[in-house]
Amino acid sequence: MQSLWRQFDQLSTEMIVTKAGRRMFPTFQVHISGMDPAAEYVLLMDFIPVDDKRYRYAFHSSSWLVAGRGDIAAPGRVHFHPDSPARGSQWIKQTVSFDRLKLTNNLLDDNGHMILNSMHRYQPRLHVVLVDRSRNSQRFAHRNFCTFSFPETRFIAVTAYQNHRITQLKIACNPFAKGFRTADSENRPSAQCQTESPRLSLPWTLFEGTSVSGAVREDQRPPHHLRTNPHDPTLQTAMDEAPLSYSEGMDCSTDRRDGGSHAHFYSTPVFFTLPCQWDRADRGLMG
Template structure:
């Protein structure tokens, strides 16, 4: 599934007062992004995706991976991700009804951070020739984290966002910052941050579909 880029200047490079649409630079205006493993993301989304956050940082599964089309092969781009709250609520899981319920207003927002893909910057030809994977990105609930991990509040819902930024070679490139990026988001990648899985069906699907969880499949439930 491809994401439709947001047409309003936001997040990276600053906002335009009033929220008017930006005319994007030709290097980013034609960029299209396709989510890899979309069917698996949709399976999780139907159950209510949960992502573990730990003090040390935990990788996401499914991993956020995309295929990119429409870049200028010779231009340089930086790729990055950030995570925004879906709403201003905190949640709790009701085991008797197997559902998430609103538990109150959201906690104060965690420090906003971005994760740069380690291959950035690279030419469009490089980005487009293979799947782009954010497999090094880690989520933490440690507000004092100094490892550069994405800091999230447990029991809050988040939307991952993917940004494509054209590296403008002009000396006054800062003047055009809001025109030189596009933001993409896939609704099926929304998740609730948790310190332990709440929905047992999420646990089962993670074990069944994660190649790194193979050891768990071979262990009797009583041995966990």
């Protein structure tokens, strides 16, 4: 995954943290060599702050800036690979993937997820520990483990993606984001995820006047008689009152620059329920 990590790193990688816990993408995966095939090893990960700063995203310059001193570090935790302990012969013959690891911002989490502070930068670390069953193993404890860190895996923890290019790249490369890609993008070779960020097209705009990141073709829009009127006061009231849900399957970020609101929606179409009644005379709906 190194080439993909480097591509994200060029854009300043962002990782979503939620109260329930969110899996990382790209996934942390490694190949290991040099182990004793007969010995047993434990693999685990932790996350350390890169610095003591808190960051904010500047939309006008599309960059991260220091916003002040960081928050108090969350309780330190480690994540054990579920196959641990295992013999070296098992570790070296496979790609070791930490795909079950989840990130959370819930300080009271009791699910074993990694607790991180939003808007802080972190460095993942991998620890390889030799299982020494000898009686005097504590004497050699300092020699029985190795720690590895890769600079390209650094990321900023966020509750919603700030850089829309990060969002597009994750949708294009994440195999679990298939529902967000159109047929055209699905036909592209997966290797393009490591070389470029393809332009994505979403099904259709939520309502006329909404700016959606990506191209929207005319044949993907709903018929003219079904399109909503942004100047309709009834619709505007319904939109103001209707809550938009943010789930693990949807990434929604808001840009407040220039005093306005510019939203990027990456989800299935959202429908608003408007009050209406059935006209028995002409069997039609009156809104």
